[in-house]
Amino acid sequence: MRRLLPVLPALWLAAFVLLPVILTLKISLSTPATAQPPYLPVLDWSAGIEGWGSFLEALDFTNFETLAGDALYRDAALSSLTLAAIATAILALIGTPIALAMARAPERWQPLLVALLIVPFWTSFLIRIYAWIAILKPEGLLSAGLIRLGLISQPLEILNTQGAVLIGLTYAYLPFMVLPLYAVLAKLDPRLPEAAADLGAGPVRVFWSVTLPLARPGLSAGALLCFVPMVGEFIIPDLLGGSDTLMLGRVLWSEFFSNRDWPLASAVAILVLVLVVGPLVLFREDEAAAREAGR
């Protein structure tokens, strides 16, 4: 039984991660066609080695060439990465003080604070993003409130902009930034910042020289948990971004369901995968460096 345990996650990953990726990769290398499966070439199992040979020969990078040649896809990729990066930075800026405040709160309050952070997950993600439409639309709560306060005279044109997408991303992903940061900060020995203050460091220096460096594993885990899914995010740009926000998730969706070009759509999916592998590798190196330093 004990020997079987590590096999279980491996089987799971093979069935639900590796196999779909292989299938998607195959489709992405197939001949472009707005059609139902199967996509050419088709592997002829009965032809043995020769069948494999002709199958592999018929696969090509036509779809990826299309992606590279069309500015639409390049712009969508660039815009996805940029928006995800900006949102990650905003999340780090907002999430760090929140996590710090949670970790420093009286111990009996902390479970409640964690629960409050998780409570929104009990409501549908879709509904929560829809709610932002009601807040951000020109006649919505935000504009009405600001006009009432006399801060603006005209309703804000914020819905259907990248700004709205950033607001939505920040709102939706905040718990994924705060929780890993909180987990690290709550375990931080409180005597370390005290020792720094004792040695003459004011609160700002204590934060930059002791608290933040020691919270780095939590920060990079949170950044990864937010950045990776945000690159491929579909619902938030679709509902809040309007037509001017081009993100890979939406391109992917329209290739699959509007154009029905599965081979090209699969190529976009593979592109998203490659784009998020980069940060993963960086994260692993950061982890390794942190382990090395903390040895």
Added chain:
Amino acid sequence: MASTHGPDPAGLLTCAGLGKRFGAHAALADLDLTLQAGEFVCLLGPSGCGKSTLLRLIAGFETPSAGTIRLGGADITADPPHRRPVNMMFQSYALFPHMSVAANIAYGLSGLRRAARQARVDELLRLVRLDGFGPRPPDTLSGGQRQRVALARALARSPRVLLLDEPLGALDRALREETQGELRALQRRLGTGFIVVTHDPAEALALADRIGVMDRGRLVQIGDGASLYERPANRFVAGLLGDVNLIPGRVSARDPAGLARLDTALGPLRAGGAAEGEGIIALRPERIALARVPSEDGPDLAGQVVETTFLGDRIRIQVRLADGTVWRVSAPTDADAPAVGETVHLSYPPERAWLMPAEA
């Protein structure tokens, strides 16, 4: 609150009427403490007695609920930790794990220029005999080495008072005794006021000029080791500093030499000390003489040996007296020790027995 040494009111560090409450719990109540320049004071007491809270109040990590803290005449009660010319060596050291030994020591020296800082770090590394350890990360060091890094880091800013929270608690026994001597020598050389918190009476006796005994948030007694040992303020202090026989009684008279005469279950006994009414005599086991014949002066305290224990440097003999109480007697090993069951006669010099009030 008995103070056997009248401290100079204009000391280096003065805590007056200091109190700290956490909710309904009084961690510290009405505490007065004065540290003289260059003095080494140990705060001794069981865990939860408030000694660490007192240290944290002096360092500035906690705000007192009552009272003031003055350093060199200036009121520092409201100053944040980073503005106090006081440094702390933390229990289990609290070294920054992401910095080298040198960076840890240099952390408090950010006001210095690079060359001066480097020179000071080298000087401190030499002081704690860790030359060459500067570039190492702290967790590659042994416990004793980390302890010395923590000491060097806390001394880097030349604090007027150094606070040490169980500085030797994490070391094994042999290393602890060696380090006690080093710490004492270092303190004498630097002339910095030291306040050490410890739960180990032997450590307090070995280190301190004065020992402050704390119990349940109060400073029960402060004085040098000998006066606390010989003239404890109450049975808590008496028991903390070593083995003691406690004999309850009532003061009935005083003789011309000032010794009190008490009526006890063993008959009239004499002891030094000013308490009146109900009292307890504290009698150290090594003050009791043991003989096979009754002593010629003083009361006849006859009893039966119930147990003898060889302890290497002495023998502990337990004697059951007429009233059923068992006294512990400490005798040198070269003495002709009585056997279990033998009848012996005990006596003690009354000026070496100490009368304490019966309360608490």
